[in-house]
Amino acid sequence: MTDPLLIVSNLSIDFGRHRRPALTDVSFELADNERLGIIGESGSGKTVTALAIMGLLPETATASGSIRLRGNEMVNTGDRELAPLRGNLMSMVFQEPMTALDPTMRVGRQVAEVLTLHQHSAKEAARSAVVAMLARVGLPDPERIADAYPHQLSGGQRQRVVLAMALVNSPDLVICDEPTTALDVTVQAHVLATLDAVLDEANAACLFISHDLAVVSQVCDKVLVMLDGRVVEAGTVAALFNDAQHPYTRGLIAASRIDQLEPGSRLPQVEDYWKGNDA
Amino acid sequence: MTEPLYTVRDLTRIYRRGPASVTALDAVSLEVARGDRLGIVGESGSGKSTLIRLMAGLDRPTSGTVRFAGREIQRLPERDLAFLRSEVQMVFQDPRGSLDPRMRVGEIITEPLRSALIDEGRYRRDPAARERRLREVLNAVDLPADSAGRYPHEFSGGQRQRIAIARALAPEPSVLIADEPVSALDVSVRAQVLNLLNDLVRDIGLTLVFVTHDLSVVRHLCTRVAVLRNGKLLEEGPTPQVFSQPASDYTAQLLAAVPKVRLG
Numbered sequence: 001m002t003d004p005l006l007i008v009s010n011l012s013i014d015f016g017r018h019r020r021p022a023l024t025d026v027s028f029e030l031a032d033n034e035r036l037g038i039i040g041e042s043g044s045g046k047t048v049t050a051l052a053i054m055g056l057l058p059e060t061a062t063a064s065g066s067i068r069l070r071g072n073e074m075v076n077t078g079d080r081e082l083a084p085l086r087g088n089l090m091s092m093v094f095q096e097p098m099t100a101l102d103p104t105m106r107v108g109r110q111v112a113e114v115l116t117l118h119q120h121s122a123k124e125a126a127r128s129a130v131v132a133m134l135a136r137v138g139l140p141d142p143e144r145i146a147d148a149y150p151h152q153l154s155g156g157q158r159q160r161v162v163l164a165m166a167l168v169n170s171p172d173l174v175i176c177d178e179p180t181t182a183l184d185v186t187v188q189a190h191v192l193a194t195l196d197a198v199l200d201e202a203n204a205a206c207l208f209i210s211h212d213l214a215v216v217s218q219v220c221d222k223v224l225v226m227l228d229g230r231v232v233e234a235g236t237v238a239a240l241f242n243d244a245q246h247p248y249t250r251g252l253i254a255a256s257r258i259d260q261l262e263p264g265s266r267l268p269q270v271e272d273y274w275k276g277n278d279a
Numbered sequence: 280m281t282e283p284l285y286t287v288r289d290l291t292r293i294y295r296r297g298p299a300s301v302t303a304l305d306a307v308s309l310e311v312a313r314g315d316r317l318g319i320v321g322e323s324g325s326g327k328s329t330l331i332r333l334m335a336g337l338d339r340p341t342s343g344t345v346r347f348a349g350r351e352i353q354r355l356p357e358r359d360l361a362f363l364r365s366e367v368q369m370v371f372q373d374p375r376g377s378l379d380p381r382m383r384v385g386e387i388i389t390e391p392l393r394s395a396l397i398d399e400g401r402y403r404r405d406p407a408a409r410e411r412r413l414r415e416v417l418n419a420v421d422l423p424a425d426s427a428g429r430y431p432h433e434f435s436g437g438q439r440q441r442i443a444i445a446r447a448l449a450p451e452p453s454v455l456i457a458d459e460p461v462s463a464l465d466v467s468v469r470a471q472v473l474n475l476l477n478d479l480v481r482d483i484g485l486t487l488v489f490v491t492h493d494l495s496v497v498r499h500l501c502t503r504v505a506v507l508r509n510g511k512l513l514e515e516g517p518t519p520q521v522f523s524q525p526a527s528d529y530t531a532q533l534l535a536a537v538p539k540v541r542l543g
Contacts, residue, residue: 041465184322184492189536211465214538238542255470259495267474270467
């Protein structure tokens with residue numbers, strides 16, 4: 001049997017001695033073409049996990065344990081070795097597309113930059129690949145969009161451009177960190193459907209981070225639940241829904257079911273189920 | 280029959296920049312009765328924020344009228360708006376942006392009570408009354424009394440939104456206008472803040488105007504809902520009716536787009 005694409009084992013991350021560890025003993029695996037959601041509240045360690053896999057942790061972080069991506073060890077590896085892997089083997093979609101894009105550069109060039117840096121494509125070939133990619137992420141009139149600046153696009157269009165940048169080199173792993181949190185509901189629904197389709201087409205695996213279980217379930221079948229830097233539970237969305245083991249997971253699920261409740265009634269809160277480790 | 284608290288008629292706001300102009304709000308008419316909980320939904324650019332800014336007297340319409348408690352407010356100079364400033368308070372989306380980082384929480388919450396622009400003179404002249412009111416509103420939003428001496432950055436996102444709500448409640452308003460107050464919050468924190476708003480509106484008898492793009496929140500919290508698109512009011516009615524029989528295709532699309540948990 002071949003090894004999984006991504007193996008995270010006993011990953012622990014600290015930001016200085018005086019602060020609570022950001023991650024403690026996190027372990028999970030992701031196979032090729034598989035999709036895994038990570039849910040948890042702000043500060044639970046979701047984003048730190050993603051940054052560690054991308055090798056984008058700030059210098060103040062101390063990491064131990066191991067992250068192997070297609071056999072490459074990512075923990076405590078220098079930028080020189082990591083840079084070629086980013087974009088090629090893995091890529092990332094951030095929450096806020098306006099900050100992920102360079103406001104002074106036409107978006108077509110930004111997508112092309114990923115291609116030319118990693119594949120040394122010729123300019124004309126890159127342009128047609130970029131336009132094709134912009135069309136694949138569902139942007140109408142991709143020729144025109146390629147020549148636009150980020151501020152000339154809507155939030156949903158910008159996030160599609162970021163998605164195009166993440167996919168244009170056909171990476172094996174795409175990490176999405178709250179990719180639709182800043183978008184309107186209708187736009188979110190379209191972007192999630194597009195993500196679902198392009199991940200399928202590209203045969204890419206996906207790590208999808210969100211605090212919203214309903215959103216995660218649109219893209220992923222399996223979910224990891226994080227709390228205070230630890231993985232407290234993992235399983236399929238259906239298993240977590242029907243039979244969550246950890247009270248924190250039950251709380252998260254209850255809080256996300258606002259649409260199932262009698263209007264005006266008290267919403268379940270996570271604290272009804274889980275008082276925290278200190279309590 | 281008594282007059283509605285708010286009567287908005289043919290409200291239009293056109294933003295001009297050079298030769299270009301954008302109609303942010305296009306002949307919108309609606310009413311809000313005392314005690315209503317009105318949800319205003321629509322996407323970015325639909326005119327939601329423009330509408331509530333006009334209702335709060337923070338902007339002036341290009342044409343049309345806003346009547347609040349029997350008085351037209353759209354042409355009143357600031358010095359005549361004190362009654363509106365104390366009666367209508369706002370809570371914004373991002374409590375990081377709406378709370379001054381250099382002020383202590385106690386100063387932030389009592390600032391409206393010290394303002395000459397607001398109709399609560401008794402607080403302005405009475406520091407002891409302000410202190411009492413500060414303790415009352417901190418208690419109402421479930422924040423410990425010692426929060427008053429701390430700074431906003433010492434609080435989590437959900438707590439900061441409680442601080443913003445406490446500040447809004449301080450001048451004893453009758454209307455609370457909330458602009459996407461839970462959109463920046465985690466699902467779990469969202470539940471806390473919505474429960475708090477629900478309790479406050481019921482206990483104090485507040486009239487609530489709640490702007491959001493999240494229809495599940497409207498269904499839960501609001502008795503009526505208005506749907507805006509491209510500056511126009513597409514429909515307005517009791518929440519259960521709009522949800523079960525949306526009059527416009529667009530409302531139906533919005534309803535269909537709400538993410539639901541997909542099992543397998």
